[in-house]
Amino acid sequence: xxxxxxLLIVTLDVAPMRPLERGDLSLALAGAELIDLLDAEVLxxxxxxxxxxxxxPTGDRLLDEAASSFVGRPPYEPVGDWLWRRGRGxxxxxxxxxxxxxxxxxxxxxxxxxxxxxxxxxxxAARRHAMDRWASDEPVLASLAAAIGVREQPAGDAAGxxxxxxxxxxxxxxxxxxxxxxxRQRRAIEEAAFDNVWRGE
Numbered sequence: 001x002x003x004x005x006x007l008l009i010v011t012l013d014v015a016p017m018r019p020l021e022r023g024d025l026s027l028a029l030a031g032a033e034l035i036d037l038l039d040a041e042v043l044x045x046x047x048x049x050x051x052x053x054x055x056x057p058t059g060d061r062l063l064d065e066a067a068s069s070f071v072g073r074p075p076y077e078p079v080g081d082w083l084w085r086r087g088r089g090x091x092x093x094x095x096x097x098x099x100x101x102x103x104x105x106x107x108x109x110x111x112x113x114x115x116x117x118x119x120x121x122x123x124x125a126a127r128r129h130a131m132d133r134w135a136s137d138e139p140v141l142a143s144l145a146a147a148i149g150v151r152e153q154p155a156g157d158a159a160g161x162x163x164x165x166x167x168x169x170x171x172x173x174x175x176x177x178x179x180x181x182x183x184r185q186r187r188a189i190e191e192a193a194f195d196n197v198w199r200g201e
Contacts, residue, residue, distance in 0.1 A: 048078055103122060
């Protein structure tokens with residue numbers, strides 16, 4: 001299992017503190033990919049930019065796709081820019097991958113037998129692994145979950161636990177999620193103002 005898959009299983013299994021936005025989850029999944037690829041030494045972080053390293057196959061199709069998407073020449077791509085580029089539509093891709101692996105199912109509505117409901121993890125080794133990580137308060141998983149509102153920020157020093165490069169990625173995820181929320185609020189204000197003009201208020 002990978003950190004993105006563990007994060008997705010957790011978000012399906014744990015009641016979030018606030019409604020989970022798909023865009024936020026996609027950004028966090030992209031960040032989780034970077035953390036795993038850092039651990040595999042597929043990349044490095046220098047001055048907040050992604051520097052590709054060796055690219056051996058990881059054994060995970062989506063992680064390999066992420067690794068193949070890095071800018072290969074200086075000036076390398078900033079972490080934040082890559083998160084936005086890679087994150088587009090990433091949560092549905094991971095849902096499809098978990099479904100294909102038989103690790104989630106769709107809860108069916110009894111009165112709508114032909115309509116699939118919400119995705120739920122099945123009882124599997126993958127789910128147990130993800131929830132063991134969650135229960136242990138593992139810093140990377142906890143920090144990513146906190147960024148998207150699944151839990152409070154973990155106590156303790158994340159930098160000491162995961163290293164400077166991973167902290168750079170986690171900070172970029174937080175910044176991107178906050179930027180996305182600010183954009184949603186701006187659009188909501190604009191739509192409300194338009195509605196008021198339309199109604200003559």
